[in-house]
Amino acid sequence: MESFSKTKEENKKRYFNFRPLFYGFLAFAIGIGFSYYLFSLDTTFLVLFSLMAVFAIGYSIFRKAFVNLLVIISCFALGVGCYFLDTKNFTSNLTSGQEYVVEGRATTHIYDNDDTIFLILDNVTLDGNKTKNLALSVYKAEDFSVESGEILRFTTNVYDEFLFESGQFNSYAYKMNATHNAFVNYEDIEVVSTGNLSFAENVRLYVKNLLHGFMPFETAELAYSILFGDQTQLDEEIKSNFATSGLGHLVAVSGLNIAVLVACLYWLLRLFKTSKLFRFIFVSIVLLFYCYLCSFAPSVVRASIMAIVFLASTLIGRQYDLLSSLGVAGFIILLINPFSVFDAGFLMSFVSVVAIGILVPPLTKFFNQKCKIPNALSNALAIDVSTTLAISPILALYFGQISFFSWLTNLICVPLFSFAYILVFALVFVVSAFKFLGFLLFVPNIIMQFIIWFSGAISSLDFAIINLYSLSLIGAAGFYFCLFAISKLFMGDKIKRLALCASGALLAFGMVIAVDRPFVPLATTYTQINTYSPSAVLTSKNGQVLVVGYNADMETYLKHKRIENINVFVSTSNTQKEVKEFQSKYHANTISESSAEIKTVGDFAFMHIYANEVLKGVYVEVDDVGIVIAFNHIGSNQANTIRGDLAVYNPQILFESRESKNFLNTGSFHYVVSNDKIEGIENNFATKINGTFTFSISNGIITEVRSEN
Numbered sequence: 001m002e003s004f005s006k007t008k009e010e011n012k013k014r015y016f017n018f019r020p021l022f023y024g025f026l027a028f029a030i031g032i033g034f035s036y037y038l039f040s041l042d043t044t045f046l047v048l049f050s051l052m053a054v055f056a057i058g059y060s061i062f063r064k065a066f067v068n069l070l071v072i073i074s075c076f077a078l079g080v081g082c083y084f085l086d087t088k089n090f091t092s093n094l095t096s097g098q099e100y101v102v103e104g105r106a107t108t109h110i111y112d113n114d115d116t117i118f119l120i121l122d123n124v125t126l127d128g129n130k131t132k133n134l135a136l137s138v139y140k141a142e143d144f145s146v147e148s149g150e151i152l153r154f155t156t157n158v159y160d161e162f163l164f165e166s167g168q169f170n171s172y173a174y175k176m177n178a179t180h181n182a183f184v185n186y187e188d189i190e191v192v193s194t195g196n197l198s199f200a201e202n203v204r205l206y207v208k209n210l211l212h213g214f215m216p217f218e219t220a221e222l223a224y225s226i227l228f229g230d231q232t233q234l235d236e237e238i239k240s241n242f243a244t245s246g247l248g249h250l251v252a253v254s255g256l257n258i259a260v261l262v263a264c265l266y267w268l269l270r271l272f273k274t275s276k277l278f279r280f281i282f283v284s285i286v287l288l289f290y291c292y293l294c295s296f297a298p299s300v301v302r303a304s305i306m307a308i309v310f311l312a313s314t315l316i317g318r319q320y321d322l323l324s325s326l327g328v329a330g331f332i333i334l335l336i337n338p339f340s341v342f343d344a345g346f347l348m349s350f351v352s353v354v355a356i357g358i359l360v361p362p363l364t365k366f367f368n369q370k371c372k373i374p375n376a377l378s379n380a381l382a383i384d385v386s387t388t389l390a391i392s393p394i395l396a397l398y399f400g401q402i403s404f405f406s407w408l409t410n411l412i413c414v415p416l417f418s419f420a421y422i423l424v425f426a427l428v429f430v431v432s433a434f435k436f437l438g439f440l441l442f443v444p445n446i447i448m449q450f451i452i453w454f455s456g457a458i459s460s461l462d463f464a465i466i467n468l469y470s471l472s473l474i475g476a477a478g479f480y481f482c483l484f485a486i487s488k489l490f491m492g493d494k495i496k497r498l499a500l501c502a503s504g505a506l507l508a509f510g511m512v513i514a515v516d517r518p519f520v521p522l523a524t525t526y527t528q529i530n531t532y533s534p535s536a537v538l539t540s541k542n543g544q545v546l547v548v549g550y551n552a553d554m555e556t557y558l559k560h561k562r563i564e565n566i567n568v569f570v571s572t573s574n575t576q577k578e579v580k581e582f583q584s585k586y587h588a589n590t591i592s593e594s595s596a597e598i599k600t601v602g603d604f605a606f607m608h609i610y611a612n613e614v615l616k617g618v619y620v621e622v623d624d625v626g627i628v629i630a631f632n633h634i635g636s637n638q639a640n641t642i643r644g645d646l647a648v649y650n651p652q653i654l655f656e657s658r659e660s661k662n663f664l665n666t667g668s669f670h671y672v673v674s675n676d677k678i679e680g681i682e683n684n685f686a687t688k689i690n691g692t693f694t695f696s697i698s699n700g701i702i703t704e705v706r707s708e709n
Helices: 002-013 020-039 043-063 066-090 171-176 199-214 217-228 236-245 255-271 276-293 298-316 322-336 338-342 344-370 375-399 406-433 435-459 473-486 494-515 552-561 577-583 636-649
Strands: 098-112 116-126 133-139 151-160 178-185 190-193 401-403 465-467 524-528 536-539 545-548 565-570 587-592 599-601 604-611 614-622 625-630 653-656 671-674 684-686 693-698 701-707
Touching (some): 020 043, 133 171, 199 217, 199 276, 199 406, 217 406, 217 435, 236 435, 255 406, 298 322, 375 401, 473 494, 536 552, 536 614, 587 599, 604 636
Parallel strands (some): 565 587, 625 653, 671 684
Antiparallel strands (some): 098 116, 116 133, 151 178, 151 190, 536 545, 604 614
């Protein structure tokens, strides 16, 4: 009796149930993240990690849970080791910017834009030496194209691909294993042979052609995307609308796709009265084959492993533990691809599953009993609300905004999507055998057209979008800590839950105020943004900010530095689109779309530079320093005219883009910053073509150059 009472009393003191697989996986993931932020000297994350470490060690010692602490420390150390191994694996040994003879095979990842083709080459050799994949941009004529499987050969400068830039993870390069990038004109490409496609590539290409044969382009690409998770050719506006309206997970094969597929397969197998063992083996083989066809995308692997674990638990009659199976799936994914922990898709997939496991039961009960909503609708609404809550901080961290109506778009579109997905999946097999039944694809086509329209309608509502550029890593961590405190993962009573939630929120708020404030140096700086189009950020000694041009790379940099107060925005586009995109997320005291005359605002004087009525650059004066930002494609005659027009301002520094080398035929600049080192030019700084660099300037002298990668 005494022993029983003691056990009961000990259980009362236990505040959470330690699952070695789940919490070990968390420690493993944190170890990977810590390694990156340690070497990038990110104070925010290091402070956050220190608090987490103190809490974990203190609680383990208090509970005398030394075995649990050993598991956490071991998994954390494993994460640190995997980070360094993966960093070494992705690091190339080539001399970045050097000219090489490149030969490689065009994969199925080809995006054909108006004037440029973007593609991934594998089986790449540089001067005959085998290397990793290469991301290639081909400047093309209207009738030029590249076919999957073709072996291409050309000579060009090859550059290192950065995994991180301005705090943003380059998930595309990582997934494609593309450690290099290059640019080439189509005339310089030699097609050596047609090459060969792998079995998986042949299947994907066959399905793509089949869908395009019976569906319009945009819905065919959407259907292909939901089948294989390949968004290469998916319209950018559709992707943007899906992300903004909260439907981004639909265009990547994820848990929803796998759940629908497994449910349908299980239902069919039960109709044929197959045994549980046969069902388990058959579905597992199908899922593994599907992972192969989807190039083992992390979201597919995670969902497939969890489904297999679930089926195995039902087979042997054991209770299924969602968090433990998630831990197993996460361990496998991160052991293979450790840097997946920085990928937004992986994180959203992970937190969605956790939210479904811990929030859906109480929310379903609340909607059903308190709000008198039917049980089926209560469950759907609970899943919708819990996943929306869980992924909101990640959407804010990676994309800077969330949709107020994402719960509504998911509630309406997810059931429709599930039906369309399984219909497309089944009809691919049916139409392959009986081509005359291809007209049946009009059903999923109509459904997907409605989803595209609905997501676009929600995205167009300005009041429906919440901009959260000020949300930081610490703010997101505080949100998840509060979610943990009120969930069933924490086994305290209501008072303890509220106390823990309030303490976590106050601590996170205090840390944000103390260490996570916007960064604007009180100095003259120029930051060259990594982009194909011209963009830069200039700051003055008084902390004022001028932004030149706006695009995704600029958005990433401003978000990384948490720059919100912008004094001047100088547009570099001849259309209103750039200005509208900027104004949708930022506010500037002054916006200059076109000004051929010098204009002064605050600490800056600036004007647009034109030649033959075409914008060729921007001139900016800040703190008595004249800076020329030259764009691409400037002819020698144009360069002479522009230099003559600018002579009255006596500019000291030139930042020039590729193909504007004609500006270099002058001795008027004290400093020239270009992509490549140019012989015979004194005070010439060379930057990598895809790098973001900040230059500190004092009295017309560049005193420091630092990479933002």
